[in-house]
């Protein structure tokens with residue numbers, strides 16, 4: 001079953017309600033100083049967004065509290081039913097420098113982003129934890145079909161029949177793109193293991209320096225525990241008929257390795273076998289626990 005406000009583009013289901021809007025996205029005019037944050041769904045976008053916002057505001061928490069995370073930086077392709085206009089239109093009206101978000105596969109990104117040589121930060125998360133997070137997210141968000149059972153959702157994830165399409169194509173496509181474009185490719189698990197080191201990578205990529213004190217402040221403000229309690233970051237401001245946090249909170253576990261509590265031995269074997277085939281021939285590797 002699909003959702004009425006989605007569109008299929010190149011075999012991937014997108015939360016873009018019309019062809020007209022999709023064409024506008026394709027014709028989107030990027031600016032050279034745009035920063036693009038790209039991830040597959042449930043790979044740590046909200047977390048990375050908060051880190052980048054803190055970096056850009058020199059660790060000023062009050063400035064990052066100016067709006068909720070869904071309102072602070074628009075998506076290229078998402079239309080939130082509770083907002084007055086598509087995110088794209090909000091992006092068009094934003095003053096520079098902008099930070100824009102996307103869950104699109106690299107080959108679907110508006111060409112102008114490449115032409116303008118925009119800096120892009122991509123965050124990837126290991127497939128199993130990403131799948132688990134996506135499963136729980138699908139349960140709590142009313143805009144997606146109910147996943148029914150974990151095993152059924154596993155099958156859909158493996159075949160790419162989920163919102164934004166195949167995880168495998170997504171992480172591989174962006175991995176290949178980084179050899180040709182200004183892309184900083186980061187991993188959720190690295191951010192969890194050593195947030196400071198990953199923040200230093202972001203700073204270098206953004207050609208920015210911050211004091212050790214400010215960096216420590218960023219690590220604290222963007223920790224799972226602090227973000228979970230932050231109403232401007234924990235997504236509780238999204239209307240409850242869209243996000244039902246009582247079914248599963250958006251800030252759920254925030255830990256690598258939670259997949260172990262979800263996969264049966266049989267499903268794990270099946271998944272691993274399929275994974276090997278899909279990821280054969282790539283230099284891209286993931287940690288599935290820390």
Ligand code: A3P
Pocket residue numbers: 039040041042043044045046047129132133134136192222223224225227250251252253254255258
């Ligand atoms: P879990 O469901 O595994 O807990 P996205 O923002 O891309 O939708 O990703 C959501 C996932 O990132 C959720 O994973 C969420 O808990 C996790 N997350 C959000 N903030 C985090 C933080 N500060 N540290 C670690 N994980 C975080």
